[in-house]
Amino acid sequence: MEKYIQRPDITQYPGVKVDKDTNIEYKNEFVEQTIKDLKLHSITKVLGEGYESTYDTIITLEEGDILLFEDEKRGYIKPVESFVKPSEAIEDLQALED
16 A cells, blocks of 8 residues: 655745744735734724624734735734745655655
């Protein structure tokens, strides 16, 4: 019996790896964000049919965390899944071959 893995998703996403000096501001009509002192602070407005909500969220980050830029309505997000650069993914896959 042979071993198989799921074909890797090769979609690339824009993002940043944060460190203690990362300082980013992003603002539009849907979201206002600051990334500073290893904190992601987001104020997000959600408009729906007959309602409007505002969420104020602070996420504590660690050096090396990856933040992805999802879209204009959500801005930067801290994904639940692990994301790496393509070169790191290639190394992991090559290790599987051995």
